[in-house]
Amino acid sequence: MIELERAPAQGIVPGYRWRQGDALSAIGSTPLRDILDFYYLGEESGAVDVVVVSTDQAHQSFTVQTDDLTTLAETFRPMEFKTCAARCIFCFIDQNPEGMRENIYVKDEDYRFSFLYGNYITLTSMNRRGLERIIEQRLTPLYVSVHATDIDARTELLGIKRRIDVLQTMRDLLSHGIEIHAQIVLCPGINDGEILDRSLDDLGALGEGIGSISVVPVGLSDHREGLAELRPVTREDAARAIDQIEARAEVFMTNSGSRLAFPSDEFYLLDDRPFPPLSDYEELMQQDTGIGGCRSIIDGLQDTVEELAAQELPRRKVTLLTGTLAARFFERDLRPLTARIGWLDLDVVPVENTLYGKGITVAGLLSGGDFTRVLGALSADAGSIWIPDVAINHDGLFLDDLTLEEVLQSGPPGVRVAEGDLGELLWTVAEEAKL
Numbered sequence: 001m002i003e004l005e006r007a008p009a010q011g012i013v014p015g016y017r018w019r020q021g022d023a024l025s026a027i028g029s030t031p032l033r034d035i036l037d038f039y040y041l042g043e044e045s046g047a048v049d050v051v052v053v054s055t056d057q058a059h060q061s062f063t064v065q066t067d068d069l070t071t072l073a074e075t076f077r078p079m080e081f082k083t084c085a086a087r088c089i090f091c092f093i094d095q096n097p098e099g100m101r102e103n104i105y106v107k108d109e110d111y112r113f114s115f116l117y118g119n120y121i122t123l124t125s126m127n128r129r130g131l132e133r134i135i136e137q138r139l140t141p142l143y144v145s146v147h148a149t150d151i152d153a154r155t156e157l158l159g160i161k162r163r164i165d166v167l168q169t170m171r172d173l174l175s176h177g178i179e180i181h182a183q184i185v186l187c188p189g190i191n192d193g194e195i196l197d198r199s200l201d202d203l204g205a206l207g208e209g210i211g212s213i214s215v216v217p218v219g220l221s222d223h224r225e226g227l228a229e230l231r232p233v234t235r236e237d238a239a240r241a242i243d244q245i246e247a248r249a250e251v252f253m254t255n256s257g258s259r260l261a262f263p264s265d266e267f268y269l270l271d272d273r274p275f276p277p278l279s280d281y282e283e284l285m286q287q288d289t290g291i292g293g294c295r296s297i298i299d300g301l302q303d304t305v306e307e308l309a310a311q312e313l314p315r316r317k318v319t320l321l322t323g324t325l326a327a328r329f330f331e332r333d334l335r336p337l338t339a340r341i342g343w344l345d346l347d348v349v350p351v352e353n354t355l356y357g358k359g360i361t362v363a364g365l366l367s368g369g370d371f372t373r374v375l376g377a378l379s380a381d382a383g384s385i386w387i388p389d390v391a392i393n394h395d396g397l398f399l400d401d402l403t404l405e406e407v408l409q410s411g412p413p414g415v416r417v418a419e420g421d422l423g424e425l426l427w428t429v430a431e432e433a434k435l
Contacts, residue, residue, distance in 0.1 A: 084109035087159030089228035095221040115139040141179035149202035174209035222357030238270035317383025323363035368402025375411030386418040
């Protein structure tokens with residue numbers, strides 16, 4: 001059944017008074033397990049019959065117009081995801097410090113969330129019933145954490161005892177038209193070198209239906225007590241990985257018309273190597289995992305800089321706080337662009353991660369305490385001060401449960417949250433300079 005978190009508009013079913021806690025138990029004669037069933041069974045045009053279990057457990061059947069189904073779905077209680085049974089030796093959830101809110105320690109392994117939100121799954125918990133549902137309801141694309149196609153290496157990486165051939169499961173899905181995007185988290189000494197070559201070759205050989213393969217460096221925090229010994233990706237590791245992946249990508253392009261395999265942006269920054277042209281990233285299919293985002297920002301900023309540089313505006317001092325990785329990217333690739341805006345004095349301040357450790361460099365994992373420490377040390381001439389929105393959740397909380405208000409109050413007056421990319425921030429600054 002699907003429980004309603006709040007009552008929908010009463011007009012969806014004239015004469016029925018919806019209540020929070022009502023639940024939909026079936027469409028027609030078919031029971032509903034979750035919202036995916038609701039959408040799948042509600043695809044018919046015109047109207048569908050739904051069975052409603054009211055808060056007093058009375059069962060009633062109503063006809064709902066398909067145009068009203070989306071409005072009804074917006075009131076559903078969020079699905080609870082299935083948790084992960086693997087114990088990946090690099091899992092970042094296990095590297096969280098103690099004392100954080102409970103939901104930060106939950107690991108998901110749910111093909112429904114992979115389809116809906118692009119979450120990566122290992123397929124280790126996939127049973128026949130799940131495979132049949134994916135195929136029947138065409139839950140495509142899916143995002144699969146492969147890490148290695150060599151069964152021994154993958155078993156070690158996932159920290160499991162059962163030997164699972166992920167390639168066979170993927171073949172089953174691909175043969176029924178399910179598109180798959182694969183990911184490899186590179187752990188030096190375990191799935192790099194020849195193992196990486198084999199993984200790329202095996203995935204490329206699966207043929208049509210493999211939409212992309214991303215390779216990202218392992219992230220290691222300072223909280224690895226009792227966990228497997230892993231070492232971070234070095235510049236030499238990054239250089240070797242880029243060479244391997246780009247060589248395979250050229251082969252894939254020749255054979256299939258797609259480069260297919262992509263190193264993460266972090267590899268290029270680690271090796272201080274220029275990013276490939278935007279066309280090499282094709283449709284930016286894995287931008288959310290750090291693939292091609294930097295090149296997209298560089299190219300997108302070109303027109304913004306050209307327009308803003310042509311404007312005569314009062315001098316504006318701007319200070320942007322961000323993670324050390326983004327700060328490195330800015331100094332190397334973006335400052336030569338923003339420096340062309342004569343009226344702009346832009347200072348990007350790297351914020352070191354003290355919650356997770358120096359090895360964690362992305363802005364999204366900075367804590368409120370990290371920002372308050374840096375904000376408190378800013379000089380009086382910092383100008384307009386901004387912090388990135390990616391470090392704050394929908395409830396206005398940082399990872400250490402400091403509120404946005406608490407963090408903003410720790411610095412000089414007027415500290416604000418930068419929403420969107422650097423280009424959007426610069427337009428905001430320009431509009432304010434005109435006032």
